[in-house]
Amino acid sequence: MQVNTNNSNEWINWIEEASSKKLIRHFEHNRFYNFQDVCDGRYGKVYRANWKNFHESFALKTFYDFNEITIKEIVHEIQLQNKIAINENIIRFYGITKENDSKNYILVMEYADSGTLQNYLKENFERLTWDDKLNLAFQLSCGVSCLHDEEIIHHDLHPKNILIHQNTLKLADLGLTKRINEASNFQSFGTVPYIDPKSFVRRRKNGKNEDNQTQIYSLNEKSDVYSVGVILWEISSGRSPFVDKIPYDIILVNEILGGLRETPVADTPKDYIKIYTSCWDIEPDNRPTINQVISVITDIINIITKNDEISNDDDVEMKEISDDDNVEINEISNDDNIEIIDVNYDIGNQMVDVNYDMDYEMVDVNYEMVDEMVDVNYENDVNYENHDITEDIEDREVVVDDDHVDEIIDRLSNVKENEEKQCILDYLNNNKITIQKIYDFISSNQNNSNSIVLLGKFNFLGIETEINEQKAYELYQNAVNLDNNVYGINYLAHCYENGIGVSEDKQKAFELYQMAATRGSASGKCNLAYCYDNGIGTSINKNKAFQLYKEAKRIGHSIAQYNLGICYEEGNGVDKDHNTAFELYKELAEDKYPDGIERLGYCYQHGIGTSIDERKAFESYQEAESLGSISGMTMLATCFHDGIGTRINMKRAFRLFVKAANSEYKEAQFCLACIYDKGDGVSKDNKKAFELFKKLDESEHPDAICYLAHYYLNGIETSVDKRKAFELYQKSANLGSWTAQYMLATMYENGVETVKNMDKAIYWYKKSAEQGDENARSRLESLEVNNDFI
Structure with missing residues (x-):
């Protein structure tokens, strides 16, 4: 329009x-x-x-x-x-x-949960490694590049107008407030260091132009690049430019026009200094494009990557997952192959005086262009010196009561287990409640069953206390004993289902879920449906599972709605209906349910209930990841890995897989193991792959078990053990891996670590072929031609 x-x-x-x-x-x-x-x-x-x-x-x-x-x-x-x-x-x-x-x-x-880039650097700078700083620089450049690709000029980039959400940098306010400022004739010096100096001057030809009018410089893409250069310096230093000249004034404007720039800080990669100093060149034509900035930053990252543990174990340490169930990247050290400029700290805040030749007969300050974009987004006109004090006062005024506890418990009932801790922390942060305050309240409020349940959850998750599964179980039991608390019933059932603080008892878990469901609990109905869906404490009954998911969905349970979508998608307990599945996921996406958004992306990727649209799939995975979906993060990594809806970016894929694997997401751990196994974008590392496959064996991941069997069969990172390989192939085949089914068939056909048995060989070839394995299909055809069928 x-x-x-x-x-x-x-x-x-x-x-x-x-x-x-x-x-x-x-x-x-x-x-x-x-x-x-x-x-x-x-x-x-x-x-x-x-x-x-x-x-x-x-x-x-x-x-x-x-x-x-x-x-x-x-x-x-x-x-x-x-x-x-x-x-x-x-x-x-x-x-x-x-x-x-x-x-x-x-x-x-x-909403960005970590506020502005300025505050983020202020609060976290001491913990940031150069890997972190380069990541911020890369994200900043990518955001600006996206704008420039659409011929959009931001006009007013500065750290108060850039936000951080879950460690991801995000540009905010595409010039909205600046345009309002200009239309309202509002003027300020607040963002002078970030503004293209060209906009401060009036150029004249022989003092006046032919119309006797002053020529005003128009901000352009290179103006954004200038701002990026200053922000890149700020990311490297952790402080605002020209701090000794705050409040900024006309004197600083003239000094910048005269070539004044900030001093590089110690231990900054030389190429990083080169790129940000070229960005703030006085002449726009001498500045790089934003894509050239991205290219240089990417090269710096790649230099570091080549010298980290991915290739030689010197700089990045991937701890063995079997030991501590973690995948972590340690901070980058100063490698000899990376040029580092060593700046004497005695220089302090002394400025670098760069005298650029300017072809102006006369330079006048253009006051109209010295406008501060007043950051309407988050922290406009906030008194930063007093900000923390104000928050502390507000914190002290918050009185924790039963309503807070009830709301937390209610929210927990609609999130997955791996999201529970973050859900609690987000609520406390949003309501300015300290963990200590809520912990003290629920600890002293043990006559209230919801407080008992929440204290159990704190013990289970290790919030403000050590993880204590036994204590969690006992507290859930206490809540049930007190007044049959329905949340307590669900969590108690979960303990019995998974052997948390008590011996595993699937039947007991099923009975408790039944009890919660009969009391009208949406979570109880969803959990009971899951039992019928997977045969937990009862026989599998897909029809009952479907009906219970449907009932729980009616009363607003998002997880149940997600599972209902799966039922329609796969035909579990109901006829397949991809259109209905798509609409259910779409509704969840509109309500910003992260996993619903991820599944909507899956539908776009594979044409389930809609046309295939890989770009929409990619965007859905991006949104799901930004909202905290680990499955969304893994699918986004897959997009970068395979070029689905975006360009292939192996480094970003690897980082996302590592991050998701750190969250104990099995599919991400499997993908990471495969990357190490193949040396796909990183140095081949069979040891890391082997440890990951072993870890996933415990969680019965069929494809990981198949890989593990391959390692034992061929003696990769372990002794050759064909018997162990046979057992693992059998386990994986029973769990549905068609590759394992094919390998098991070959072992039966050839009598490897088992008695030769063509009946079983043909059975497993057929099972594998039915799932699409071409090797199995080809082998069956060969056996049929040779009359080997029995």
Whole structure:
């Protein structure tokens, strides 16, 4: 839609028309809850809020004066956001909302849990390795590149306008506030160090141009590159530029025009210094493009990667997973192959005076261009010196009560086990409640069954105490004994199901889930359905599982809805219906349920209930990963690994696989093991692969067990043990691996570590061929030709 009027009603009509055509999503304001102030800005206020039953937070950006200037620039911001494909390094625009019949629209944006880049560096700099800094630099450059690819100029990049969410850098506010500033003639020196110096001057030919008018420099892509250069320095130093000159003023403007730049800090890679100094060259033509910046940063990362443990075990240590169930990358050391510039710390904050030749007869400061983008997103006009004190005061004023406990328990009932700890921590953070405060409250409130349950969960997860499964079990039992607490019943059943703090008893678990379900618990119904689905404590009954998932979905249980989608997708307990499965996942995605978004991506990737669209699949996996889905993270890694909906990027794939593997996600650990086994993008490392395959054997991962059998069969990182290989192939074949089924068939056919048995050989060849194994199909055809069928 094109807008050709300055009338504010026309701009509002544009928004309403876009909303009615579903070009913009409209959120019902009354479905947001748990509002928290984030910050006040010059032009508006930002709140954090949750949507319906989804525990993740959104940022709601409001405006004080909803005048023609504001609404016009909001429309422009929306147009820019819609022009950009989902990018993990740009804050996402989700839609709009408004209170009641108000015309004052509110922007619904992605919420960043770690605030601004400025504060992130301030709070975390001492812990950042050069690997971390380069990752931030890479993400910053990628975000700007995405804008430039769409011919969008940000105009006002600075660390208060860049946010961090779960260690991912995200550009915010695509010039919205700057445009409002310019239209309102607001002027400030607050972001002078980040602004292209060319915009400060008026160029004249013989003092005046032919029209006797001053020529104003227009900001462009190279202006963004200048800002990036300054921010790259800030990432390397951990401090704002020219801190000894705060508050910034006209004197600093003239010094920058005269060539003043910041000093490189010690232990900075030489090529990193070269790229950021070239970015802040006074002449735009001498500055690199943003893609050239990305190329240089990537080269620096690759140099480090070549010298880390992936190739020689010197710089990056991958701890053996069998020992501590962890995969961790240690910080990068200063390798001899990386040029490091050593700057004497005695220089302090002394500036580098670079005298660029400027072809100006006269330089006048263009005050109109010395505008601060007032960061409406999160921390506008916040007094940073007093910020922590204010938060401490607010923390002391929070009084923990039963309502907080009830809300945490309720939220836990709708998240997966590997998400529980983060769910609790997010809630406490959003409500400014310290872990110690909530722990003390529930510990002293043991006459309340929900407090007992939550204390059990703290013991199970190791929050504010050591992990103590026995104690967790006892507390769940206490809650059930007190008043048959339905949450306690579910968690007690979980203990019996998995042998947590008590001997494993699947039958007992099934009975407890039944008890919870009969009391109307959505989690109880979902868990009971899972028992019927997988034969836990009862015989498999897919029809009962389907009906119970359906009942739990009706009362708002997201996990049940996800499982219901799987039922329709695979035909479990109901006829296959890919269209219904797709709609169920789509509904979950609209509610921002991470695993629902991931499964929606899977549908787009494979054409389940929709047309194949690998780009949409990639974007869905990106969104799911950004919301905390480990399966989404793994699928995103697969996209980068295989080039699904994006370019192949083996380094990013590897990093994502490692991160997901650290979270104990089995599929990610399997993918990581395969990467080490093949040397796919990293140095081949059979030892790491072997340890991962052994670990996955314990969790009965069929393909990992098949790989492990291969290692024993061929003596890779272990002694040759054909008997062990046979047993593992048999185990894997029974779990459904068609490769293992084929290998087991060959062992029966040839009598390897078993009596030769053609009946069993043919049986397993058939099982493998039915799943699509071409080797098995070919072997069956050969046996049939030779009349070897019995």
